[in-house]
Amino acid sequence: MEIVIPQVEREKDTFEVKINFRDLTVNKNDIELALGYTEGAIPVHFEEMVDDVLSQLPSHCEIQAGYRLLDVNKSDDRNDGLFVGDKFFKLHKIVTSQLRKSEKAALFISTIGPAMETWAKTLSTEGDIALSYLVDIVASVTEEQTTDVLQDHIEKQMQMRGLKITNRYSPGYCDWSVSEQHLLFSFFPVNFCGIVLTDSALMVPIKSVSGIIGVGTEVKKVNYTCDTCGMKDCTYRAYRRGKTKRTN
C-alpha cells in the first residue's frame, strides 16, 4: 500500500511534512556500503554492532521536515546560478543546467534531531570510538533516507499539480558553497523544523539536510553526476552507490 504522508501549510507555500520513523526503511546494506564494505563483507563483529545501533535507532530519531515552494525567475545573462524568489543562488554549472528549466523550486530541510549525534559524542568521549563511528554512519544514512522520503513526498505533491521534479542538490556538495545556507534558510520561518545555522553556515542538529529541488513541466530526474566530482569519499556518493546497487 502506498504511504501517504500528511503535510501542514504553516505559512503560504511553506509546508511541514509529518514523516514518521515507520516511513523509513533503513537498510543494513546501505550502511555496510557507506562504511566501505562490499555487500556481505562487513566483519561479524561490526555487523553485530550495526544491528545493535539499528535496534536503538527509532528511539533516537526525532524527524522533522519541510519545504517551501518559490518561483524561479530566469535570467538570460547569467549562467552561474538562478534566481529563486527574489534572491540569486550561485550554483555550479552542473547543478544550474539541471535546474535551468524549472518553473518553481522547492527549498527543503529535514533532520533526524540531535539524539544520534549526542549518543555518538558520548561514546567517543567514553573511548568507544568504533561504536561512535558506526552510530554516526547509521545516523547519516538515516538522515539521507529521511530526505529521500521528503523528496518522494514533494514529487507526489507536484505530480498532483501536473508537475515533475529534478534531483535534489545541497549546499556543501556539487561545488555549491556552504555559505549559501544563510540565503536558503532566509526563506524559512526562524527555527523551522528545529534547525538553526551556525555563523559558519553549518546546521544544528548536525544530522540535517537542506537543499533545492527544481519543479516544472519540462524538468526531469537524471543519474547523479558523482563521477565528475573530485570528492571521492563523499558520504552522499557512498549512499547513492548503495541505493543504485539495491534498486538495480
Next chain:
Amino acid sequence: MDELVVRISHCVENGKINKASPYPNAMKGMEGADELTKQALDAAIGPDAILQACNDGMQRIGERFSRNEVFVPELLMAAKAMHAVMAHLEPFFKSGTVKVKGKFVLGTVAGDLHDIGKNLVRMVVEGNGWEVIDLGVDVKSTKFLDAIKNTPGCIVGLSALLTTTMVNMSKTVQEIKIQFPATKVIVGGAPLTMDAALKMGADGYSHDPQGAVTFLDKISAA
C-alpha cells in the same frame, strides 16, 4: 625481535585491545595489547621497542587501509589497541625516558564539522610518539594562529571533507604562512590532492593518517 614485541605489534595491527575484547573474531580469548605490554615491561623490554612495535602495527594497518583491504572501523580498533599500549607507556613519556617527537596542532577548518578523519589522524599521530593539540571542528583561522603562537615549533594539520570548505582551508594556510612563515603545514581530506595542497601553500598533503606520520617524522628528522 622479542616475541612479545612481535605479538604487541600484531595486536595493534588487528585491533586486539585486551583479552576480554571480542574483536577480532579470530583472536577471541587471546591476550591483547594491554596484557602483552604489561608483560613486556615486566620482562624489562624497553619502552622504545614497544613504541616501535606500535608504530609498525599502525603502519601495516594504515597500508592495508590505503589499499582498501580494511576500512575505518578496523583502523579505529587498531587505534584503540594502540591506546591500550600507550596507557602503559604514559609514565615513560612523563618522566622523559621516552621523548615526544614534537607537537602537532590539528583541526577541521571553519565551515566543516566532519571529525572522523581528523580524529583518526590524531590517534595515529599520538601513537607514533607526537603530542597532539586537537582544536576540534569548525576551527577559524584565528584559533589556529593563537595555537601556533602558544606552541612554539609546532607543525600544523588542517582537515576538511567538504569541497566547498577548501576555500577556508586555503585562507587558513595563507594566514598561517603570513604570520608564521617557518611553520610547516600539512593538509588532508577527501576533496584534496597534492596539487591542490601545494597551490594553497601547504608544505605537505596526505590522504591517510600514516602519510601524516611520515610527513611529521621527516620534518622532525630534518
